[in-house]
Amino acid sequence: MSNRRVLTGNHFMNGDIATAEGAMAARIGFFAGYPITPSTEVAERLARRMPEVGDTFIQMEDELASMAAIIGGSLAGKRSMTATSGPGISLMMENLGLAAMMEAPCVVVNIQRGGPSTGLPTLAGQSDIMQARWGSHGDYRIIAYSPWSPQEAFDLTVLSFNMADRYRVPTLLLADEVIGHMVERVVIPEESEIEHWERKKPTKPPNGRFKPFEALDDDLVPPIAHAGEGYKVHFTGLTHDERGYPDMTPDTHQKLVTRLVEKIRVNADDIIRTEDYQLDDAKIVLISFGCTARSARRAVRDAREQGIPVGLLRMISIWPFPKKIIKELASNADTFIVAEMNLGQMSREVERHVSQPVVGVNHAGGEMISPEKILKAIKEVAGDV
Amino acid sequence: MSEMIVVQDHPLDNIIRKDRMPHIWCPGCGIGIVMRAYATAIQETGIPLDQHVVVSGIGCTGRVAGYMDIDSYHSTHGRALPFATGIKLGNPDLTVTVISGDGDLASIGGNHLIHAARRNIDLKVICVNNFNYGMTGGQVGPTTPTGAFGTTAPYGNPELPFNLPFLLAASGANYVSRWTTMHIREMKKEFLYTYSKPGFTFTEIISPCPIGFGKSNNIDTGLEEMELYRRRCELVRPGELPLDDLDINLIEDKPIYVGRFVDRDNPPFSPAKPKEEK
Numbered sequence: 001m002s003n004r005r006v007l008t009g010n011h012f013m014n015g016d017i018a019t020a021e022g023a024m025a026a027r028i029g030f031f032a033g034y035p036i037t038p039s040t041e042v043a044e045r046l047a048r049r050m051p052e053v054g055d056t057f058i059q060m061e062d063e064l065a066s067m068a069a070i071i072g073g074s075l076a077g078k079r080s081m082t083a084t085s086g087p088g089i090s091l092m093m094e095n096l097g098l099a100a101m102m103e104a105p106c107v108v109v110n111i112q113r114g115g116p117s118t119g120l121p122t123l124a125g126q127s128d129i130m131q132a133r134w135g136s137h138g139d140y141r142i143i144a145y146s147p148w149s150p151q152e153a154f155d156l157t158v159l160s161f162n163m164a165d166r167y168r169v170p171t172l173l174l175a176d177e178v179i180g181h182m183v184e185r186v187v188i189p190e191e192s193e194i195e196h197w198e199r200k201k202p203t204k205p206p207n208g209r210f211k212p213f214e215a216l217d218d219d220l221v222p223p224i225a226h227a228g229e230g231y232k233v234h235f236t237g238l239t240h241d242e243r244g245y246p247d248m249t250p251d252t253h254q255k256l257v258t259r260l261v262e263k264i265r266v267n268a269d270d271i272i273r274t275e276d277y278q279l280d281d282a283k284i285v286l287i288s289f290g291c292t293a294r295s296a297r298r299a300v301r302d303a304r305e306q307g308i309p310v311g312l313l314r315m316i317s318i319w320p321f322p323k324k325i326i327k328e329l330a331s332n333a334d335t336f337i338v339a340e341m342n343l344g345q346m347s348r349e350v351e352r353h354v355s356q357p358v359v360g361v362n363h364a365g366g367e368m369i370s371p372e373k374i375l376k377a378i379k380e381v382a383g384d385v
Numbered sequence: 386m387s388e389m390i391v392v393q394d395h396p397l398d399n400i401i402r403k404d405r406m407p408h409i410w411c412p413g414c415g416i417g418i419v420m421r422a423y424a425t426a427i428q429e430t431g432i433p434l435d436q437h438v439v440v441s442g443i444g445c446t447g448r449v450a451g452y453m454d455i456d457s458y459h460s461t462h463g464r465a466l467p468f469a470t471g472i473k474l475g476n477p478d479l480t481v482t483v484i485s486g487d488g489d490l491a492s493i494g495g496n497h498l499i500h501a502a503r504r505n506i507d508l509k510v511i512c513v514n515n516f517n518y519g520m521t522g523g524q525v526g527p528t529t530p531t532g533a534f535g536t537t538a539p540y541g542n543p544e545l546p547f548n549l550p551f552l553l554a555a556s557g558a559n560y561v562s563r564w565t566t567m568h569i570r571e572m573k574k575e576f577l578y579t580y581s582k583p584g585f586t587f588t589e590i591i592s593p594c595p596i597g598f599g600k601s602n603n604i605d606t607g608l609e610e611m612e613l614y615r616r617r618c619e620l621v622r623p624g625e626l627p628l629d630d631l632d633i634n635l636i637e638d639k640p641i642y643v644g645r646f647v648d649r650d651n652p653p654f655s656p657a658k659p660k661e662e663k
Contacts (some may be wrong), residue, residue, distance in 0.1 A: 003659075004586075029475065030471065030474060030475050032467075032470075032471060032474075037479065047610075047657070051656065051657045051658050052659055053661050056474045056475075056615075056656040057656065057657065058470070058474060058656065060467060060500075061472075061496055061497060061500035062496060063496075064463075064464060064467070065464070065466075065467035065470075065496075065497050065500070066467070067466035068460060068461065068464035068468040068471065069467045069468065069470050069471035070468075070471055071468060071471060072458070072460075072467070072468040072469060072470060072471020072472040072473075072474075072475060073438075073459075073471035073472070073475035074471070074475070075458065075471075075472065075475070076471065076473075076474075076475025076476040076479065077475060077476060078475040078476075080471070080475070083460060087386050094461060094464075095461055095464060098460065098464075206435075209404075219549070226476075226477060227438050227456040227458075227472055228435065228436060228438070228456065228476050228479050229435075229478055230435040232435070232454050232455055232456060232457075233456055233457070234402070234450070234451060234457045234458075234459070235457075235458045235459065236450075236451060236458075236459035237459065237460065237461055238459065243404075245402075245404075245405060245451070246459075327580045349581060
């Protein structure tokens with residue numbers, strides 16, 4: 001295909017392939033995965049591409065193993081990723097918690113399909129929104145981005161690697177089957193134009209006891225030392241002190257878990273990405289993401305033509321939740337509408353932050369919500385039916 | 386009166402996290418013996434200690450990683466092998482050892498065990514087999530002999546146990562052996578040998594667990610349990626016995642075979658590379 005890491009130029013590719021090429025451009029070093037529709041093309045593309053540039057691709061025996069392997073790869077110093085969907089992401093939740101606890105940077109791609117269980121293997125869903133946030137047991141935070149086009153799948157994969165490394169946190173690319181299999185133009189920039197953020201490393205050579213969980217900076221992110229660098233690190237899924245040593249006391253647990261949560265909260269402004277459309281004078285604020293945002297944008301355009309003051313907030317990041325932005329919009333809005341391909345997940349989060357009515361436009365999954373259906377909801381809210 | 390000699394340093398001080406002592410293992414437990422043999426062996430490999438990595442899963446043996454003063458990783462229950470696979474492939478220069486228990490490796494991690502062996506990936510596995518789940522208080526596991534008692538088998542274990550050497554040999558490991566914690570010298574020598582052997586190696590160590598296994602089975606002390614195993618031991622050479630004869634039966638008076646059962650040189654796992662174009 002090509003022995004170039006970055007396929008600079010104009011392409012016509014689907015979201016899965018664009019995700020794989022985003023990983024290549026982000027200098028992924030290790031991929032471990034297990035085939036599952038509709039994410040398989042990510043693995044297939046990387047199986048071909050990674051060996052071309054000397055990187056390691058492995059197909060594991062299941063998703064439990066895939067997620068465990070990318071944590072190992074990450075802690076050995078490689079940018080690491082896996083890709084899955086549906087039941088696969090449920091299996092990965094076990095070690096996603098380990099990645100959060102070990103603060104192992106990694107990217108987990110979830111090309112969402114309809115659930116629960118085996119559900120709709122070949123058809124789209126957006127019903128893993130809350131699972132992405134809460135899926136593993138215990139308190140922790142992750143970062144999640146949701147692309148609305150193959151181009152954005154490429155861009156957000158690069159961003160996901162950078163955020164994962166900057167905050168030492170598992171980062172999810174929460175795409176959906178529509179975006180994964182949609183073919184569109186994707187422009188891949190010059191290699192020199194692709195941002196690459198380095199992990200924060202120890203400032204001193206190995207001498208004495210390095211503390212891989214001691215966060216001295218305001219961002220609450222501790223520096224990381226990799227296997228083989230001489231720091232004799234210890235990483236555990238148990239509650240641990242700043243040395244990484246197990247310390248199962250309420251005080252240490254409180255301190256550690258609070259920091260895992262706080263490091264994402266205090267850096268939320270840096271992490272969050274949203275896009276406004278016609279929001280300046282909007283009395284009705286429509287919120288959407290992923291493939292559904294494409295219909296939502298069309299619905300806003302049509303509603304505006306009919307004089308309805310509606311605008312779209314497209315959530316590019318899903319987690320952390322953009323509560324500051326939502327609260328600002330609430331100062332001028334009468335009603336919120338949330339369009340999503342599930343039976344009301346993000347709408348619950350919006351409800352928590354606004355006092356106005358929140359109207360859901362929902363479908364359990366399997367087909368895109370049409371612009372007409374969203375427009376109908378807008379008109380109902382505007383009292384125009 | 387004999388003279389007391391006080392030494393400042395233990396010979397393994399440089400490789401054990403002294404700041405984590407005392408350890409959590411019960412009196413009479415065999416895991417410390419295995420850890421000592423492992424620590425001694427890796428010092429003699431000639432590979433710098435900062436290139437040695439240890440990974441474990443969950444359970445009593447899973448705590449070994451936390452006591453070794455090298456890069457050490459205590460992963461999730463059953464996932465030590467895929468976690469270690471990631472480290473090894475992330476940095477192939479590292480020498481990666483997995484130390485975990487029979488429940489962790491062969492039950493919840495059983496699928497990973499057979500697949501890691503099938504790949505023949507260059508991981509050195511030490512499996513401490515104490516016939517039960519010790520950390521949770523003596524439940525039966527995948528290696529508990531039929532008829533032996535456990536807190537979840539008050540009427541005796543109705544199941545057949547894994548014959549681990551047979552399983553690992555069939556799955557594709559390059560090296561398979563079994564010893565008991567009484568075989569201190571053999572254990573260290575065999576650990577050391579595995580570091581010169583590319584591919585997947587699996588060393589099973591039968592270990593006493595007087596608190597978890599002994600209490601349900603009328604074995605009072607660790608020493609008594611070790612002697613019970615030693616009395617049954619018979620050393621075999623590679624190929625001397627069919628592998629399916631290596632199962633352990635504690636109810637009938639059958640031998641526990643120890644020794645090196647598999648020692649072969651199949652190519653270890655190597656990540657895919659594109660074919661050279663002609």
